Amino acid sequence: MHYETLFQEIHRELQLIGEIGQVADYIPELAYVNPDQFGVHLTTVGGEEFAFGDAEKRFSIQSIAKVFTFVLAYSRVKSTIWERTGLEPAGTPFNSLIQLEYDKGIPRNPLINAGAIVICDILASELASPKENILSFIRRITGNQSIDYNSKVALSEKKTGYRNYALVNLMKSFGNIKNDIDKVMEIYFHICSIEMSCKELSQSFLFLANNGIVPYSGERILSVSRTKRVNALMQTCGFYDEAGEFTFKVGLPGKSGVGGGIVAVHPEKYAIAVWSPRLNKKGNSYKGMLFLEEFTTKTRSSIF
Numbered sequence: 001m002h003y004e005t006l007f008q009e010i011h012r013e014l015q016l017i018g019e020i021g022q023v024a025d026y027i028p029e030l031a032y033v034n035p036d037q038f039g040v041h042l043t044t045v046g047g048e049e050f051a052f053g054d055a056e057k058r059f060s061i062q063s064i065a066k067v068f069t070f071v072l073a074y075s076r077v078k079s080t081i082w083e084r085t086g087l088e089p090a091g092t093p094f095n096s097l098i099q100l101e102y103d104k105g106i107p108r109n110p111l112i113n114a115g116a117i118v119i120c121d122i123l124a125s126e127l128a129s130p131k132e133n134i135l136s137f138i139r140r141i142t143g144n145q146s147i148d149y150n151s152k153v154a155l156s157e158k159k160t161g162y163r164n165y166a167l168v169n170l171m172k173s174f175g176n177i178k179n180d181i182d183k184v185m186e187i188y189f190h191i192c193s194i195e196m197s198c199k200e201l202s203q204s205f206l207f208l209a210n211n212g213i214v215p216y217s218g219e220r221i222l223s224v225s226r227t228k229r230v231n232a233l234m235q236t237c238g239f240y241d242e243a244g245e246f247t248f249k250v251g252l253p254g255k256s257g258v259g260g261g262i263v264a265v266h267p268e269k270y271a272i273a274v275w276s277p278r279l280n281k282k283g284n285s286y287k288g289m290l291f292l293e294e295f296t297t298k299t300r301s302s303i304f
């Protein structure tokens, strides 16, 4: 399959619809990004790589990092994780407080903000140097030692993180946060600030397409069963309040972030990452979603 020709073709089609959507603007570092950049990178489990556009340019992966921290926690604390977070789609925005109050401080799933904050709390208890350990985990599964936090972005996240502080305080009041709040939020704000390219994202997610094993190194990250479950969670909870729409139109498990990135996985076949900073009203990359919809339709590679 000549994916590169197909990437060009779909990109040309998308140019015709014009520039729709807005870049995230709650912190300056995201607001100043050139909104017209576009990149895509696909890596197959057999090691083939296909790219188009700004595929090697790093951007803020934001909520995509929630998959890395969840996998790291899941690989260490096993099933007791489900005592601290649920596994159902939220049906409310990613940073909503309403559901959390109703559910007595147990987040609906680990891929919304509250759930990711609980996961950071678990990692704060589990790891000796959480920030360093999380980073080295991501570097290891990507095979790239230069992936890093952006400390300016992390600081901006902290300065504007009123709602995230509200979430962590509410969960602490229900006893679902064990560590000091500042220690937990230091981890959370840093994971939001990680910068990676489409190439690196597609490589780092490849173990989820490969039954839990990193293809380059042979390292097993998760069992076959847990890999299936992570993919199921991404399918039902990976796109804010639009996971149904993404499933309907694209039909792959994946995760998006407000930096405009989307990573999706086809089990046994490939991982693909797309980046286009303009977001739709639900916070997902406008063109990224359209691109993947066309891609899975044209290649008949939706899982449905």
Ligand code: GLU
Residues within 6 Å of the ligand: 061, 062, 063, 064, 094, 095, 113, 157, 164, 192, 256, 257, 258, 259
């Ligand atoms: N950094 C954002 C926040 O915690 C999350 C961004 C995202 O959803 O991609 O509010």
